Amino acid sequence: MKKNKENNKFIPVIIFIIIAYIIIKPFFNLDGSSNKRNDSTFRILASTSTKKMDDKIIKYGKKNGIKVEIEHYGDLEIVDILNSDSSPYDAVWISNSIWLYMLDNSYLTTDSKSIVIDPVVMAIEKSKAEELGFIGTDIYNKDILNAIKEGKLKYVMASVTKTNTGATSYLSFLNSMAGSPEVLTEEMLDNNSLKEDLKSFFKGVERVSGDEEYLTEMFKNGDYNAMINYESSLIELNKELVKKGKEPLYLIYPKDGVAINDMPFAYINNDSNDTKNKEKFIKLQSYLRSDEIIKLMEEYGYRSWYGGINKKADTKVFNPDWGIDTTKYLKDMKYPSKKVITKAINLYIESLRKPTHVVFCLDVSGSMYGKGLDELKEAMNYILDYETASKNNLQFSEKDKITIITFNDKVKKIYETKYGNDTNEVINNINILETGGGTNIYSPSIEGLKILKKDSDDEYTKTVILMTDGQSNVGSYNDLRRYYIGNNENVPIYSITFGSSSEYELNKLAGLSNGKVFDGKNGLLKAFTEVRSYN
Numbered sequence: 001m002k003k004n005k006e007n008n009k010f011i012p013v014i015i016f017i018i019i020a021y022i023i024i025k026p027f028f029n030l031d032g033s034s035n036k037r038n039d040s041t042f043r044i045l046a047s048t049s050t051k052k053m054d055d056k057i058i059k060y061g062k063k064n065g066i067k068v069e070i071e072h073y074g075d076l077e078i079v080d081i082l083n084s085d086s087s088p089y090d091a092v093w094i095s096n097s098i099w100l101y102m103l104d105n106s107y108l109t110t111d112s113k114s115i116v117i118d119p120v121v122m123a124i125e126k127s128k129a130e131e132l133g134f135i136g137t138d139i140y141n142k143d144i145l146n147a148i149k150e151g152k153l154k155y156v157m158a159s160v161t162k163t164n165t166g167a168t169s170y171l172s173f174l175n176s177m178a179g180s181p182e183v184l185t186e187e188m189l190d191n192n193s194l195k196e197d198l199k200s201f202f203k204g205v206e207r208v209s210g211d212e213e214y215l216t217e218m219f220k221n222g223d224y225n226a227m228i229n230y231e232s233s234l235i236e237l238n239k240e241l242v243k244k245g246k247e248p249l250y251l252i253y254p255k256d257g258v259a260i261n262d263m264p265f266a267y268i269n270n271d272s273n274d275t276k277n278k279e280k281f282i283k284l285q286s287y288l289r290s291d292e293i294i295k296l297m298e299e300y301g302y303r304s305w306y307g308g309i310n311k312k313a314d315t316k317v318f319n320p321d322w323g324i325d326t327t328k329y330l331k332d333m334k335y336p337s338k339k340v341i342t343k344a345i346n347l348y349i350e351s352l353r354k355p356t357h358v359v360f361c362l363d364v365s366g367s368m369y370g371k372g373l374d375e376l377k378e379a380m381n382y383i384l385d386y387e388t389a390s391k392n393n394l395q396f397s398e399k400d401k402i403t404i405i406t407f408n409d410k411v412k413k414i415y416e417t418k419y420g421n422d423t424n425e426v427i428n429n430i431n432i433l434e435t436g437g438g439t440n441i442y443s444p445s446i447e448g449l450k451i452l453k454k455d456s457d458d459e460y461t462k463t464v465i466l467m468t469d470g471q472s473n474v475g476s477y478n479d480l481r482r483y484y485i486g487n488n489e490n491v492p493i494y495s496i497t498f499g500s501s502s503e504y505e506l507n508k509l510a511g512l513s514n515g516k517v518f519d520g521k522n523g524l525l526k527a528f529t530e531v532r533s534y535n
Contacts, residue, residue, distance in 0.1 A: 484513065
């Protein structure tokens with residue numbers, strides 16, 4: 001009897017151990033190592049350019065006993081995610097192999113294979129291309145540069161520091177202006193003549209978008225006649241323009257080289273012993289390279305042939321009237337090393353890009369008291385501090401201009417920088433801001449536009465960034481509208497929301513100015529980082 005009592009003492013302990021084991025087991029492998037993945041879902045980290053294929057991939061996976069989830073991000077954001085923590089993902093489908101080579105861990109991805117090809121090119125309204133003499137003849141990158149230098153050509157593009165099309169088109173043009181060397185070197189980037197050509201090229205930029213999808217929408221809603229984008233996106237846009245009875249774009253393929261994206265699908269090697277996961281990957285990769293998918297992607301405007309010719313391509317898709325000639329070889333550039341790409345991007349930020357003048361309109365009304373104002377100060381310190389911002393290629397350069405307008409029910413104070421990288425005084429003024437009063441989002445927007453009006457469009461890209469946490473209870477949208485239309489403005493008003501801000505009011509401002517609203521309610525710092533890539 002005494003022995004049974006002794007044994008009973010251990011029952012609660014045993015029960016506790018069993019329960020603890022059940023709870024903890026999913027987070028550990030049998031060898032005791034941590035394991036964040038506790039399900040069999042196969043997760044793909046994919047470029048936004050692949051969204052059209054989601055349904056096909058998910059359905060194929062389901063049919064073959066693979067539960068597939070796909071998350072989409074911009075290509076350079078994918079690099080940041082993988083460098084930070086790759087463990088939640090099993091495969092990556094990115095626009096260009098160069099970004100896999102830019103990973104901190106060069107062994108993280110394996111078994112990479114190209115799915116289709118998508119060149120990045122400039123497209124110009126056909127009448128404008130004809131006026132420039134770009135139709136029916138061989139065009140070189142220097143011809144595009146000369147048209148920009150002569151003030152005959154302006155264009156819109158996606159961010160060089162945050163998007164694949166922006167970065168690869170820049171590298172392609174850079175390579176061409178350097179004389180199309182076998183390999184671009186760091187020393188070549190120090191050439192002053194090359195720098196001047198690149199500065200001239202970027203002087204032609206009218207607007208910059210932080211992502212390729214918005215770039216297309218921005219183009220459709222604005223008054224522009226040229227853009228740089230994926231061939232597939234331009235084909236899709238042309239179909240839409242023709243359907244609406246509008247003039248299509250004419251695609252330009254410089255004879256001395258274009259940026260070609262190979263869209264690789266690669267395995268993320270988080271666990272080299274996970275053979276079952278690898279088998280799933282191989283099945284999905286094989287499916288993406290199957291005749292069924294290749295045919296479908298060709299219908300979407302992707303090429304299944306690499307640089308070579310295809311005399312049987314569907315001319316309803318690859319329309320010769322749009323400048324697309326699939327019977328000609330495309331000269332691809334050889335991408336430089338990681339070190340050279342990094343230097344080239346830094347050179348662009350500091351010296352080459354067209355300077356920007358940004359007006360930040362900061363809400364300091366009574367509703368901003370406490371947490372709101374603290375978050376605003378933190379975000380502005382991050383964006384304006386050169387060293388901090390440069391870690392994510394967000395820094396302002398010496399030639400940039402920054403204006404700060406604080407407002408409540410009226411414009412309160414205006415602060416300006418002499419140089420975009422000298423912001424200590426502005427930061428100090430922001431850090432002592434106090435709140436009070438009502439909210440009027442319209443008068444600071446008008447004031448910002450008036451300030452920007454003083455600068456030449458040829459010298460600066462211009463942006464108003466409005467930040468507010470509440471509904472405007474003073475002022476009138478019609479006042480802003482009258483000013484904007486009456487002064488023939490073409491400056492985007494970007495808004496960042498947080499707190500109880502009215503997206504209805506801010507969307508009206510975005511619609512008026514071909515701008516955009518960014519959600520800061522779930523992370524103000526992230527929203528500021530995102531909007532920074534749009535100017």
